[in-house]
Amino acid sequence: MSSTASRTTRIVLASRPDGAPTVDNFRTEVVDLPSLGHGDVLVRTVYLSLDPYMRGRMSTAKSYAPPVELGEVMVGGTVGQVVESRHRDLEVGDYVLAGAGWQSHAVLDATTVRRLDPEAAPLSTALGVLGMPGFTAYAGMRKIGQPQHGETVVVAAATGPVGSAVGQIAKLNGARAVGIAGGPDKCRALIDDFGFDVALDHRDPDFAANLAAAAPRGIDVYFENVGGHVADAVLPLLNRYARVPVCGLVAQYNGVESDRRDRLPAFFSQILVKSLTVRGFIQSEFAAELSADFLREATQWVRTGKLRYREDIVDGLENAPSAFLGLLEGKNFGKLLIRVAPET
Amino acid sequence: MSSTASRTTRIVLASRPDGAPTVDNFRTEVVDLPSLGHGDVLVRTVYLSLDPYMRGRMSTAKSYAPPVELGEVMVGGTVGQVVESRHRDLEVGDYVLAGAGWQSHAVLDATTVRRLDPEAAPLSTALGVLGMPGFTAYAGMRKIGQPQHGETVVVAAATGPVGSAVGQIAKLNGARAVGIAGGPDKCRALIDDFGFDVALDHRDPDFAANLAAAAPRGIDVYFENVGGHVADAVLPLLNRYARVPVCGLVAQYNGVESDRRDRLPAFFSQILVKSLTVRGFIQSEFAAELSADFLREATQWVRTGKLRYREDIVDGLENAPSAFLGLLEGKNFGKLLIRVAPET
Numbered sequence: 001m002s003s004t005a006s007r008t009t010r011i012v013l014a015s016r017p018d019g020a021p022t023v024d025n026f027r028t029e030v031v032d033l034p035s036l037g038h039g040d041v042l043v044r045t046v047y048l049s050l051d052p053y054m055r056g057r058m059s060t061a062k063s064y065a066p067p068v069e070l071g072e073v074m075v076g077g078t079v080g081q082v083v084e085s086r087h088r089d090l091e092v093g094d095y096v097l098a099g100a101g102w103q104s105h106a107v108l109d110a111t112t113v114r115r116l117d118p119e120a121a122p123l124s125t126a127l128g129v130l131g132m133p134g135f136t137a138y139a140g141m142r143k144i145g146q147p148q149h150g151e152t153v154v155v156a157a158a159t160g161p162v163g164s165a166v167g168q169i170a171k172l173n174g175a176r177a178v179g180i181a182g183g184p185d186k187c188r189a190l191i192d193d194f195g196f197d198v199a200l201d202h203r204d205p206d207f208a209a210n211l212a213a214a215a216p217r218g219i220d221v222y223f224e225n226v227g228g229h230v231a232d233a234v235l236p237l238l239n240r241y242a243r244v245p246v247c248g249l250v251a252q253y254n255g256v257e258s259d260r261r262d263r264l265p266a267f268f269s270q271i272l273v274k275s276l277t278v279r280g281f282i283q284s285e286f287a288a289e290l291s292a293d294f295l296r297e298a299t300q301w302v303r304t305g306k307l308r309y310r311e312d313i314v315d316g317l318e319n320a321p322s323a324f325l326g327l328l329e330g331k332n333f334g335k336l337l338i339r340v341a342p343e344t
Numbered sequence: 345m346s347s348t349a350s351r352t353t354r355i356v357l358a359s360r361p362d363g364a365p366t367v368d369n370f371r372t373e374v375v376d377l378p379s380l381g382h383g384d385v386l387v388r389t390v391y392l393s394l395d396p397y398m399r400g401r402m403s404t405a406k407s408y409a410p411p412v413e414l415g416e417v418m419v420g421g422t423v424g425q426v427v428e429s430r431h432r433d434l435e436v437g438d439y440v441l442a443g444a445g446w447q448s449h450a451v452l453d454a455t456t457v458r459r460l461d462p463e464a465a466p467l468s469t470a471l472g473v474l475g476m477p478g479f480t481a482y483a484g485m486r487k488i489g490q491p492q493h494g495e496t497v498v499v500a501a502a503t504g505p506v507g508s509a510v511g512q513i514a515k516l517n518g519a520r521a522v523g524i525a526g527g528p529d530k531c532r533a534l535i536d537d538f539g540f541d542v543a544l545d546h547r548d549p550d551f552a553a554n555l556a557a558a559a560p561r562g563i564d565v566y567f568e569n570v571g572g573h574v575a576d577a578v579l580p581l582l583n584r585y586a587r588v589p590v591c592g593l594v595a596q597y598n599g600v601e602s603d604r605r606d607r608l609p610a611f612f613s614q615i616l617v618k619s620l621t622v623r624g625f626i627q628s629e630f631a632a633e634l635s636a637d638f639l640r641e642a643t644q645w646v647r648t649g650k651l652r653y654r655e656d657i658v659d660g661l662e663n664a665p666s667a668f669l670g671l672l673e674g675k676n677f678g679k680l681l682i683r684v685a686p687e688t
Contacts, residue, residue, distance in 0.1 A: 056617075062617065064584070064617050064618070064619070224612075227609065227612055240408065241629075246615050246616050247616070248616070249609075249612055249613060249616055252609045252613070260605075260606035261606060262604035262605060262606050262608070263606055264606070264607040264608050265571065265596045267608055268568075268571055268593055268596070269593060269596070271590050271622060272590050272593055272624040273400075273408050273624070274408070274624065275624045275626060275629060276622075276623070276624050277621070277622075277623045277624075278620075278621075279615075279620070279621045279622070279623075280616040280618065280620050280621075281619050285585075
């Protein structure tokens with residue numbers, strides 16, 4: 001099989017967005033792959049994960065990770081299958097978790113991939129509930145949110161892979177879970193599929209009042225993964241000693257209105273008078289400490305139905321740009337994945 | 345001595361400030377004291393502590409403590425001497441730490457006061473370096489700031505009782521201490537008296553640039569006790585995983601300009617991309633856990649000269665209102681105390 005796939009179809013960053021990205025910021029190419037060196041594997045991509053953090057990588061603004069260079073393949077987590085191996089621990093046919101990015105094939109250092117057991121859980125979960133988004137929820141709740149029995153936990157984008165796990169982990173800790181999503185279908189899924197206690201539609205004109213009614217004893221944990229007007233409604237309801245893990249701000253990634261009055265002094269006042277903890281984090285910070293715990297616990301929860309998940313699978317790498325733009329607008333319903341090729 | 349002081353001279357809250365307080369918000373009265381019940385002590389005030397948190401108690405805005413009611417005596421920590429006792433553990437002549445407020449005498453439940461050993465340290469230190477301000481610095485650094493060897497710690501109002509302790513605790517932990525104060529005399533004291541590595545005048549037009557130069561490797565801990573334009577200069581310099589204990593915001597207690605652009609989204613972006621920890625706290629949260637450690641360690645540091653302090657003592661209870669207004673403007677130089685009466 002060593003000569004079957006010497007080329008890859010890939011999507012590169014063609015230009016940097018000014019405000020909201022468009023499909024014109026991306027370009028599809030077909031290029032030759034390098035030959036395999038010792039220790040390398042050739043992997044065909046099965047699933048590509050699309051995640052909000054990718055918006056940050058399109059820009060040069062200082063962040064926790066360097067930007068994608070113009071002309072380079074867009075970054076992204078992938079599940080793939082080994083089609084050629086020059087590493088003794090991986091065989092042709094093995095499935096692996098990798099970071100091959102937005103492309104159909106890649107030559108990768110075998111030490112950068114992790115073999116997946118397709119019997120343990122569906123392969124796609126390695127990019128969602130049992131992958132980076134699930135771990136973001138797990139680590140953020142365990143290290144920062146620390147929900148206590150009877151407390152109230154609020155999370156937005158709650159049908160997404162992070163939010164849905166946050167709500168279910170809140171419940172597993174005996175807390176109340178209030179989920180926020182856009183539209184009646186997503187709100188119904190929060191209750192019926194994920195077991196939230198309350199579901200609120202942030203598009204409702206009475207959203208702020210509804211949130212106050214849903215949290216009569218205030219909010220103890222606000223898991224911040226969207227920002228924007230949801231945060232505006234949450235902040236006044238935070239209780240003393242409330243915790244605010246901040247893992248994403250998708251609502252403001254494309255820029256924010258600048259003509260509002262300055263809310264920073266009032267926010268600092270809230271931090272002070274309520275002894276708030278506001279803590280930004282990237283899941284990788286806690287990987288060494290917690291990823292083994294996570295995989296053991298979360299896999300068990302998934303198997304026993306205590307941690308449910310929903311996927312929004314789009315077929316075809318060529319649809320990745322438009323699907324990604326929809327993600328930034330909240331159009332996906334569950335973990336957004338591109339099925340680049342069939343599993344087998 | 346049971347009938348020597350049946351009256352107290354006290355300063356009450358006459359009206360609530362609209363913006364910056366004025367002396368007209370206070371009123372002096374002479375009133376009769378109640379007779380002592382079983383377990384009570386009559387205490388004459390020697391020192392009254394004036395602290396920024398008192399500004400919050402003058403207003404009805406929701407806070408961590410209820411406001412002072414109109415017509416009620418202003419709250420405040422005091423060092424006093426027992427002049428009459430109906431509690432077996434306290435004798436006439438004993439010195440005590442109490443919360444008698446802005447008044448010359450008070451009848452207090454003896455269980456609410458703590459006896460002081462005048463041989464262990466100067467009595468006034470129980471309101472400063474060995475009291476609430478010192479403990480604020482100690483607890484905030486130990487629980488939140490957690491300065492590591494070689495890190496850079498920045499604190500404003502650095503000649504004040506909290507800031508000066510923060511800088512010295514930073515040094516005791518092997519960190520660099522950058523102190524910010526107003527004017528050349530205070531800046532000189534930061535270096536000569538308190539051992540800061542760098543002293544910066546926040547009134548300097550080049551303050552932001554000077555701060556950047558003083559922290560070439562960024563800022564790891566910003567102990568926030570003032571807010572305002574100092575914070576503006578600090579925030580862009582924070583390092584990944586920086587910690588921001590927030591114990592006071594005196595610069596914005598009297599209201600803030602509202603015509604600035606909204607800085608909250610940018611602040612949340614900084615929290616996210618730098619994995620910042622921003623944590624409000626009131627020292628009382630940590631009293632049960634840490635106050636014994638603090639008294640043992642800090643008393644030893646004071647005795648051995650590792651923890652120095654400076655006091656700004658104003659004579660006469662009648663001068664408390666004007667001294668307090670000066671405190672809000674940064675006019676004090678060291679821990680502000682009113683000497684209500686001589687020690688003996």
